[in-house]
Amino acid sequence: MTPQPPVPPTASDPLPGLPTERPAGCPFDPPAELGRLRDELPLRRLAFPDGHVGWLATGHAAVRAVLADPRFSSRYDIMHVPAEGMPPGGLPPAEPGDLTGIDPPEHTRYRRLLTGRFTVRRMRLLTERVERIAAEHLDAMERQGPPVDLVAAYARPLPALMICELLGVPYADRDRFQRHAEVLTGGALTDDTGEAVTALYTYLAELVRAKRAEPTDDLLSELTETDLSDAELTTVGIVLLGAGLDTTANMIGLGTFTLLRNPDRLAELRADPELAGPVVEELLRYLSIAHTGVRTALEDVEIDGQTVRAGDSVVVSLQTANRDPLRFDDPDTFDPHRSTAGHLAFGHGVHGCLGQQLARVEMRVAFPALFSRFPGLRLAVPPEEVPLRTDATIYGVSALPVTWDEG
């Protein structure tokens, strides 16, 4: 570990806003300015659009320290949000069951009901099912013939089917939830957000009532046997469904784009499917599609010789933390042979991604299956024409036109 450069605490002026401009032609890299800020001062003051002067953590050590520390809260109702257009009085408290916006011990109660369902062992048991779903969608792609939008044909349906089966949500109903779920992770708060929440809530509430009346073999049915109320269970369902629909899908889409732009690495993966595990971890680190999180100090906390005061919100930049040269050598190079241990793509601390082992299984199957079926897969458009989800809270490609030579 290189020692931190000496910096006068809080001496620098607050940054006027969060840099979001990616370097042209570098769809996989964080905004250059954000990386420069990290190398200059990994924890610094940041002015929020609501007038709050909080903090921006960009270095790996600082981000990890904030996420691991129980003195930092995930509560929505005390959080300042680094986005325009938030309601004047701030956000309301999390709905009961929304475990992403609460702290222990309330958080622990929900989390413990769910962790047993997402263990490494249980998720590995799903490998064959993922392989079959992947094969069916690759068959359909082959029948359709090139060019194909890989996001619509493969990246989106694969994780959607898996989370639906796990939860017990009929995939046939996807018109009633997929678009709404994507609105929630798609970007800034808009008029559609309220509508999407209502629509999802109505749909899941109906489903929860149905599961209670007639349980089936799935997570939602099992949770009806716990002490969760219908309202809590409905919200848990929304959180899990949303998290399952629009995260791995973006990793498969953007990850495929990354591999196509790194042909040497792709050739290695084709030659040795065992590399899928390391490739997936490195894609997670390199792309860090959930770019940022926010935590709020419940009391004064000293980090790196600076004092974050009680009430201060801290934006944690996962993408720059995962590109921190103090943590990863040559961090801007996509290199599946490196050690990725300690990457923060799934977050860290008690809110670390619940579904991360499911995501790993899905991706470890999805990439090798795709490239062994279509060894000559390539982009059907120039790389600069691939549409990017630049405004979304979860980054990715909104479409990935690909083609191949029909045999």
Place this chain on the structure above:
Amino acid sequence: MRPRVDRERCIGAGMCALRSPETFDQDPDDGRVLLLDAAPPPERHAAVREAAGTCPSGAITLDGRGPGPSGGPGGAHTT
């Protein structure tokens, strides 16, 4: 090396069971950590160290050191 696990801190992310499945498992009911081997052999030390270092909730301590409760023993100890 003597790994210890704190089931009260554990959030069931499964990093340990992923890194060193011979040493750690997850309770099939609640997903929380189970210590399978309280004295892992030297060839597993690197993986166990990595499991402790990457545990999101700091639930694994090694030889009384690490990010666990008050830096050492005292947490629930499952064997």
